Amino acid sequence: MRVLAYLDPGSGSVMLQALLGGVATILVSIKMFGKRVYRALFFWKRHDDEDSEPAASTTTAAEHETEKEPV
Amino acid sequence: MVEAVRVEPGSFRDRDSRVVVAPDAVYRALSGTGADDWRALANSPLLERLTSDGSLIGTEEVGPAALGDAAAEILPEGTETVLRHERIPFVSYPYEWSFAMLRDAALLTLDLELASLDEGLTLKDATPYNVQFRGSAPVFIDVGSFERLREGEAWAGYRQFCMLFLFPLLLQAYKEIPFQPWLRGAIDGITPTEAARLFSFRDRFRRGVLTHVALHARLERRYEARDTGEVKEEVKKKKIKTELIKTSVRKLVSKLSWKAGDTAWTNYRQDCTYSDADAEQKAAFVREAVATAQPGLTWDMGCNDGAYSRIAAEHSEYVVAFDYDQATVDALYRSLRADDERRILPLVANLADPSPGLGWRGLERRTLEDRGTPDLVLALALIHHVSITANVPIAEFLDWLRELEATLVIEFPTRDDPMVKRLLSGKREGSNADYELETFERLLAERFDVERSESLPSGVRNLYLARPRA
Numbered sequence: 037m038r039v040l041a042y043l044d045p046g047s048g049s050v051m052l053q054a055l056l057g058g059v060a061t062i063l064v065s066i067k068m069f070g071k072r073v074y075r076a077l078f079f080w081k082r083h084d085d086e087d088s089e090p091a092a093s094t095t096t097a098a099e100h101e102t103e104k105e106p107v
Numbered sequence: 108m109v110e111a112v113r114v115e116p117g118s119f120r121d122r123d124s125r126v127v128v129a130p131d132a133v134y135r136a137l138s139g140t141g142a143d144d145w146r147a148l149a150n151s152p153l154l155e156r157l158t159s160d161g162s163l164i165g166t167e168e169v170g171p172a173a174l175g176d177a178a179a180e181i182l183p184e185g186t187e188t189v190l191r192h193e194r195i196p197f198v199s200y201p202y203e204w205s206f207a208m209l210r211d212a213a214l215l216t217l218d219l220e221l222a223s224l225d226e227g228l229t230l231k232d233a234t235p236y237n238v239q240f241r242g243s244a245p246v247f248i249d250v251g252s253f254e255r256l257r258e259g260e261a262w263a264g265y266r267q268f269c270m271l272f273l274f275p276l277l278l279q280a281y282k283e284i285p286f287q288p289w290l291r292g293a294i295d296g297i298t299p300t301e302a303a304r305l306f307s308f309r310d311r312f313r314r315g316v317l318t319h320v321a322l323h324a325r326l327e328r329r330y331e332a333r334d335t336g337e338v339k340e341e342v343k344k345k346k347i348k349t350e351l352i353k354t355s356v357r358k359l360v361s362k363l364s365w366k367a368g369d370t371a372w373t374n375y376r377q378d379c380t381y382s383d384a385d386a387e388q389k390a391a392f393v394r395e396a397v398a399t400a401q402p403g404l405t406w407d408m409g410c411n412d413g414a415y416s417r418i419a420a421e422h423s424e425y426v427v428a429f430d431y432d433q434a435t436v437d438a439l440y441r442s443l444r445a446d447d448e449r450r451i452l453p454l455v456a457n458l459a460d461p462s463p464g465l466g467w468r469g470l471e472r473r474t475l476e477d478r479g480t481p482d483l484v485l486a487l488a489l490i491h492h493v494s495i496t497a498n499v500p501i502a503e504f505l506d507w508l509r510e511l512e513a514t515l516v517i518e519f520p521t522r523d524d525p526m527v528k529r530l531l532s533g534k535r536e537g538s539n540a541d542y543e544l545e546t547f548e549r550l551l552a553e554r555f556d557v558e559r560s561e562s563l564p565s566g567v568r569n570l571y572l573a574r575p576r577a
Contacts (some may be wrong), residue, residue: 042121043232047338048327049266049300054357055326056318057347066350 112178116470121231122253122292133164134174135190135251142187144228144254151226155214157247163216164239164248190250196425197404198478201235201271202291203454203462205277206365209286210244211444212238213272215245217357220264221486222519224350233264235271236472237501242425242449243440259346261339262353267488269319273360277320278305280363281313287455294466300322315359329479330564332453338500367434384564389518390418393485396516397422402482406513408458409489413439413451419485420450427481429456431492435530458489459497476511484508486517488526488568495530495544501541502550509554515573519547524567 111130118126123239127134137145148154157163169191171179182189183424185208201209212235220230230237231250236416237249262268274297274432282305303324311317334541395414397405403424407416410428412435428451430436439453456462456475465472486508493499508515520527521544531539541547551557555573562569 042268043263045261045263045333045339046266046327047330047333047335049269049323050261050335050338050342051326051330052318052323053261053349054342054345054347055322056352057349060351060355061348064506072335074520103247 112174116468117466117472119467121181121251122250124416127178127182127189127356129174129178131390133192133194134162134169135192136171136186137188137190137251138180138183138185139187141251143192143248145188145208145399147255148228148250151228153228157222161241161244162219162247163245164195164250166250186236192248192250195239195241195246195248196479198473199240199452199454200290200462200472201275202287203456204235204240204287205433205436205453205455206276206286206562207438207440207444208240209235209272210246210276210360210363213276213360214357215247215274216268217353218361219247220353221350221357224256226351227256228253229263230254231263233262233268233272242451243443243447243453244449247317249276259343260349260390261342261347262349265352266299267296268299268356269302269323273315273319273356274299274302276360276363278302278439279365280318281310283304283367284340287433289463291462292473299327304324314362319356319359320485354451365437367437385568386414388561388563389487389568389570390415392559392570392572393418393487393516394421396559397483400483400514401435402514404481405483405485406481406511407485407487408555409487409492410439410453410485411435411488413443415451415485415487416451416453417448419483420448423483424450426451428453429458431455440558459493459499471505480511481513484511484515484517487517488518488520489516490547491520491524491527491530491542495527495534495539496537501547505550505554509575512575513557515571515575517551517571518568519544519571520568523575527567 113128114136115126115128123138123144125136127136145168154163154166154186158165167190169189171182171189173189173191201212204212215238216230216233216235220233223229230251231254232249237247237252238245239248240246269514271290275290278284278289278297279286279480284305299320302320306316306320311321321423374548397419398421401422405416405419405423405426407413407419407426407428410416410430413428414426416439426437428436430439430453433455436453436455443451443453461475462472464470464474464477490501490504493504508517521563522528522531522542527542531542548557551571556576556577557571557573559572561571
């Protein structure tokens with residue numbers, strides 16, 4: 037169903053968000069990947085978010101998200 | 108008083124949520140969809156949290172019956188329920204705010220948007236007209252803006268946010284172009300195409316300009332002919348993460364600053380042209396006048412650093428402090444915010460050119476006087492600017508003050524005052540002939556009963572406490 041709001045969001049503005057959203061997702065994934073590499077290299081160090089297990093699952097979710105997204 | 112209940116003429120854009128003004132309170136009439144959205148908000152922990160921390164206006168569902176029988180006739184067709192809102196002491200508009208005020212209103216909007224996402228809600232728009240100030244504290248007033256989030260949809264208010272918040276802030280921060288005249292001239296703000304033309308190539312390297320201005324304008328031109336609904340559906344399939352965009356816009360806005368505002372803030376109180384003795388006596392005069400008047404609403408016109416606004420606030424319920432100079436108002440706002448002062452509202456206003464009625468039928472945004480007239484007016488170190496700089500005849504200025512029907516504290520600096528001399532120095536010999544102490548006192552006495560007058564120790568400034576003549 038197409039829901040129309042009272043405010044026209046503007047086709048160009050929506051397109052820009054698609055673009056920015058894609059870029060942002062990629063950047064987040066790169067950051068997450070970077071963190072994993074860093075952890076692997078310095079595995080003996082204690083990391084800030086180490087004890088919060090859900091963070092690891094978010095990483096996988098974010099990566100999974102990027103895979104299916106054609107940007 | 109039931110006949111005074113009316114649908115607010117400025118509230119028509121969103122048909123699911125319309126404001127109804129009654130003598131006792133402000134109500135909001137919600138359609139079926141509006142009511143469902145309201146319940147989604149009311150049933151989430153968000154409503155309680157945002158209301159108690161002061162970022163959202165106090166609201167309760169009272170139903171249509173609260174407006175009485177006659178009022179039921181004026182409620183828009185299809186009204187399902189009615190909400191009652193807490194009142195805002197004095198309504199103001201973004202073209203009367205300083206840079207820091209607009210930025211704080213933008214941050215509040217983004218914070219509410221981000222907090223809503225966690226509860227499966229979103230804001231259907233992103234306009235500064237949804238924000239008001241209680242003194243120096245911004246408060247979101249459009250409860251009808253909250254709606255249930257439709258997963259994967261783009262941020263509906265992004266374009267509006269750019270046009271009414273982000274572009275005005277970027278222009279002021281990067282180009283020193285005051286946004287107030289622009290927002291006063293364009294009720295919907297600055298379009299991406301207009302904004303892109305104002306920034307040079309070099310500006311594109313400044314934070315936010317390349318994406319939100321240049322790219323935005325380019326895409327707007329490219330997709331101009333495309334149906335927005337179609338594009339929305341197409342983009343929806345991509346399931347974009349609007350949260351990341353909103354977070355990054357918040358970061359951008361929070362880092363924006365305006366140099367002149369910063370300077371005025373640090374040089375606060377250095378511009379004072381008074382001797383200490385003058386300032387002391389003047390403060391005592393004002394303090395006594397306010398204590399006797401015990402006003403509900405005080406207007407401090409030409410408030411400068413707000414020293415007398417603060418004195419007025421000791422005995423007034425609420426003080427609106429106006430000044431023409433945006434940097435001064437910005438400094439005052441920051442200082443009030445640092446003190447969490449909620450009874451003084453600083454506004455950028457030029458009394459020789461006050462805010463007019465704007466928008467549809469000139470009723471969407473109301474004139475200054477339409478939003479509440481004062482019980483007490485402070486016109487300190489002001490008349491020479493109005494009379495000499497803006498060339499308003501003294502009689503006309505006093506006529507206007509008389510029409511406000513308020514107690515008046517007015518200061519008259521004589522022609523020997525250094526500031527008056529400076530203002531007159533650029534004028535032809537013999538101009539502003541009505542700017543004489545005797546003329547002023549005669550014209551004042553024709554309109555007001557002067558209760559008390561004093562000459563300040565410097566001998567070049569006089570103070571008057573006057574009440575409108577019956």
